[in-house]
Amino acid sequence: MENRHEESALNHSTTLTNKQRGNEATVRPATLDVLSIHQLSAQGEISQVETHLAKDSFLLNNHDERGFTPLMWAAAFGEIAMVEFLLQKGADPKTLAWERExxxxxxxxxxFADIVNILLKHxxxxxxxxxxxxxxxxxxxxxxxxxxxxxxxxxxxxxxxxxxxxxxxxxxxxxxxxxxxxxxxxxxxxxxxxxxx
CATH class of the missing domain: 1.25.40.20 (Ankyrin repeat-containing domain)
Known part of the structure; x- marks a missing residue:
């Protein structure tokens, strides 16, 4: 009988819940207010980018860790409205990133032919x-x-x-x-x- 009890204990589920493992989310997921101007530009979030620029106009041509500017991210992700917005604000389309992109x-x-055509006009x-x-x-x-x-x-x-x-x-x-x-x-x-x- 003791054997059965041991066997039953071994077969008992050892699955832990997220709370038991300590995997509960302690910080909220990234939202628009915590994304960088580069990320927001890649996502086409014009109003958020405008808010960042109102606080610090230097961000317009600011390089990220790869040397990309907000305009480069917008161009890379095909965000035509963002490209137009950034150029209108004075973004420099001639800037090169660290590896000359x-x-x-x-x-x-x-x-993104529409963006290519816009940039060629600059x-x-x-x-x-x-x-x-x-x-x-x-x-x-x-x-x-x-x-x-x-x-x-x-x-x-x-x-x-x-x-x-x-x-x-x-x-x-x-x-x-x-x-x-x-x-x-x-x-x-x-x-x-x-x-x-």
Missing amino acids: SALSLASAGG DVDIDSYDWNGGTPLLYAVRGNHLKCVEALLRCGADITFEADSGYSPIALAVALGHKKVQKLLEDHILKLFREPV
Whole structure:
């Protein structure tokens, strides 16, 4: 009989509750009032960003730990209204992050053609390159973002620039099998040859 009692005790559930384990939430989850201006920009929270800027205008072009500004985060996440708002407030679209990323390269990599077009109107360096030689055009080609490639070509992006990997935009399009982007680049090259010098 004693054996049965021991067996029963061993089979008894040893599952602890969250309270017993000490896993109860002691702090409330992150809310809009505790997010940084960079996080709020990436989420498109214009009213919250405006509140931060009213308290400290220096935050407009402030770099985070990666060197990204609020404008870069908005561009990277496709937050067009935020991009427009930050530019209107005086955000610098020419700023480069610690590894030379730009708002234009981040928008190009994400395929956000509307943002690419907005940034191109602000006299940004269309051929700025980052730590591995990637340009906005190379990122747009890599992502197979046809409308971004069109916008960049229309504004004079350098089609001969090669990343550190050795790929030019056309070679990258061929290697990745992005046929529409490849045709677009080929047509652009032909057009350049036909233009009078």
